[in-house]
Amino acid sequence: MIDLNEHNITGEVIRRWDGCADARFKELMAGLIRHLHDFAREVKLTEVEWMAGIQFLTAVGHKCDGLRQEFILLSDTLGLSQLVVAQNHSRAAGATEQTVFGPFWVEGAPHLAHGADIANGAVGAPCHVRLTINDLRSRPVPDATVDVWHADAEGGYDVQSPGWSMAQAKMRAVFKTDARGSLHFWTVLPAAYPVPTDGPVGDMLRASHRHAMRPGHLHAMVHKPGFDTLITHVYVQGDEYLDSDAVFGVRGSCIGEYVRHEPGKAPDGTVKDTAFFTLDQTLSLAPA
Ligand SMILES: [Fe+2]
Numbered sequence: 001m002i003d004l005n006e007h008n009i010t011g012e013v014i015r016r017w018d019g020c021a022d023a024r025f026k027e028l029m030a031g032l033i034r035h036l037h038d039f040a041r042e043v044k045l046t047e048v049e050w051m052a053g054i055q056f057l058t059a060v061g062h063k064c065d066g067l068r069q070e071f072i073l074l075s076d077t078l079g080l081s082q083l084v085v086a087q088n089h090s091r092a093a094g095a096t097e098q099t100v101f102g103p104f105w106v107e108g109a110p111h112l113a114h115g116a117d118i119a120n121g122a123v124g125a126p127c128h129v130r131l132t133i134n135d136l137r138s139r140p141v142p143d144a145t146v147d148v149w150h151a152d153a154e155g156g157y158d159v160q161s162p163g164w165s166m167a168q169a170k171m172r173a174v175f176k177t178d179a180r181g182s183l184h185f186w187t188v189l190p191a192a193y194p195v196p197t198d199g200p201v202g203d204m205l206r207a208s209h210r211h212a213m214r215p216g217h218l219h220a221m222v223h224k225p226g227f228d229t230l231i232t233h234v235y236v237q238g239d240e241y242l243d244s245d246a247v248f249g250v251r252g253s254c255i256g257e258y259v260r261h262e263p264g265k266a267p268d269g270t271v272k273d274t275a276f277f278t279l280d281q282t283l284s285l286a287p288a
Contacts, residue, residue, distance in 0.1 A: 001230075006041065008056060008170065008249050009037070010033060010034060010037040010038075010043045013024060013033050013037070014029075014030045014033055015035065017029050017030060019029070020172065026078055035188060045249055049281050050150065052082075055185050056200055056204070058202040058211050059198070059199070059202050060201070061279070063199040063200060065113045065274050067159075068139070068196070068199075069103060069198065069202055070199050071104065073103075073189050073195060073196065073199070074187050074200075074201050074204075076100060076246075076247035076248075076249075077121075077195065077201055077204070077205065077210075077246055079247075079248045081100045081158060081247065082099070082100050082247065082249055085099065085100055085101075085231075086098065086108060089228065089286075090108075091228070091286040092136060092286060094284055095136060095169060095253075095284050095285065095286040096230055096232050096253050096254065096283045096284050096285070097229065097232065097251035097252070097253045097254055098230065098232060099233045099249045099250075099251055099254060100229055100247055101221075101231050102219060102247075102249075104149060104151075104159055104160075104219070105147065105149055105161060105172075105219065106149075106156040106166065106172065107248065108166055109147060109166070109167055109169055109171055109172040109173050109174050110150065110166075110172075110174065110215075111174045111175070112173045112174070112175060112178075112185065114175065114178070114183055114184050114185065115184060115185065115186070115268055116173065116185050116186070117185070117186040117187070117285045118143050118170070118171055118172065118173040118185050119152075119170060119171060119187045119188045119189045120168075120169065120170040120171070121170065122152040122171050122187075122188050123152050123153045123154060123168050123171045123188065123278060124152050124153030124154075124188025124190075124191070125153065125188060125189045125191075125274070125275060125277055126184070126187075126251075126272055126274065126276040126277070126280070127188055127189045127190075127264050127266055127268075127276065127277040127278065127279060128184065128185075128186055128190060128268060128277070128278045128279070128280075129148075129185055129187060129188050129218065129278075129279045130182060130183070130184040130267070130278075130279070130280045130281070131146060131148075131177075131182070131183055131184070131185060131281055131282075131283060132177075132180070132182045132221065132253050132280075132281070132283070133146065133177050133182075133222055133224070133280045133282075133283050133284075133285060134181055134282055134283070134284045134285070135183045135227070135284070135285055135287075136284060136285070136286060136287070138284075139178070139181075140177070140180050140181025140182070141177060141181045141224050141285055142177055142178060142179050142180070142181055143176055143224070144175060144177045144181070144222050144223065144224035144227075144285075145174060145175075145222070145223040145224070145229060146174065146175045146176070146177060146178070146183055146220060146221070146222050146223075147173075147174050147219075147220065147221040147222075148172065148174075148175070148185075148187075148218060148219065148220050149171060149172035149218075149219045150172075150187070150190040150217065150218045150219055151166055151171070151191060151193050152170070152171060152188055152190070152191065153188060153189065153191045155191045155192060155193025155194065156193065158170040158171060158172065161168075163252050170233075171187055171188070171190075173185065174282040177265060180183070182267065187218075189236070189258060189277050190216045190217055190218055190236065191216045191217070191219070191239070192214060192215050192216045192236075192239055192240070192241050193214055193216075194212035194213050194214070194246070195212050195246050195247065196211045196253070203269065207244070208272070210246065211241075211242070211244065211246065212246050212247075213233050213241045213246055214241060214245050214247060214249070214251065215236060215239035215240075215241040215242045215245055216235065216236040216239050216257070217233040217234060217235045217236065217254075218233065218234045218279070219231075219233055220233070220234065220283065222285060224285065225288075226288055227286065227288055228285065228286045228287065230283060230285055230286075232251075232254055232283065233250075234254060234255075234256035234279065234281050235250055235254055235255050235256060236256065236258050237255050237256060237257050237258065242255070255279045256279050257279070257280075258277045258278070258279045259277060259278050259279075259280060260275060260276075260277055260287070261275065261277065262275055263275060263276075266278070267280075
C-alpha cells in the first residue's frame with residue numbers, strides 16, 4: 001500500500017494514466033495534474049478557496065448557452081486564448097500577427113462588391129476602409145477571401161440585438177481581393193467596447209479592479225490556399241485601451257491609422273457632407 005501524502009500524491013495520480021494508449025492525451029493530463037497540484041501546494045490552497053473555485057467554475061458553465069460562451073471569455077480574460085493563438089502562429093518578421101478570434105464572427109455574412117457600404121444604418125462616423133493583402137515579399141495576393149466584422153460607435157455588434165438574424169447584418173461582410181490584392185468598402189468607425197460583464201467573469205474582473213474594455217478594432221479573417229489563414233484585428237491607433245485590452249489581443253503589427261477628414265471628397269470619389277475617416281491597411285500573409 002502506498003502511503004499517500006501531499007508531497008507524493010502527484011506521482012501516483014499521473015501513474016494512473018500509465019495504461020493510456022493515446023500518448024498526447026497522457027502528456028496533456030500529466031502536465032495538467034502536475035501544474036494543478038503544484039499550484040495548490042504553492043499557494044497553500046484552503047478548503048474554502050477550493051470550494052469557491054468549484055462554485056466559480058460551476059457558475060461559468062451555467063452562464064454558457066448556444067450564443068454565450070463564458071468559458072472562452074474566461075480563457076480570454078486570463079490571457080490563455082492569446083497565448084495559445086500566439087504559440088500556434090509564430091510568424092516570420094513582416095507577417096501580420098494572429099490575434100484572438102472573438103465571439104462575434106458569424107458564418108454566412110453577405111458577399112459584397114468593392115465600394116459597398118456595410119454599415120447598413122449602424123451609428124458612427126463614416127469610415128472608408130481599404131485592405132491590401134500581400135505575401136511576405138510584398139506581392140499582392142489576388143482572389144483571397146476576406147471576412148470583416150466590427151462594432152459600431154456605441155461598441156455594439158449587430159448580433160447582440162435581440163432576435164437578430166443575418167438578414168439584418170450590419171458591419172459584417174465578405175469580399176474577394178482584386179488583381180492588386182486589394183478591396184475597399186464603407187462602414188462606420190469602430191469604437192472601444194466592454195466584454196460581457198453580466199456573468200461570473202464580470203464578477204472576477206470587478207473583484208480584481210480590472211476594466212472590461214477592448215480598444216476599437218476591425219476584425220479580419222483572410223483565407224487563401226497556400227497561406228496560413230490570418231485571423232487578426234486592425235486596432236484604432238491612439239485608442240486609450242491599446243495597452244490594457246481586457247483580452248490581451250493587441251499586437252504591434254495590428255495597429256491601423258484611422259485618419260479623420262473634414263467633409264469633402266473621399267478616396268473613392270464620393271463626396272461626404274460630414275467628417276469621415278479613412279483606413280488604408282496592408283495585411284501580410286505567411287505561407288501555410
Ligand atoms: Fe471585436
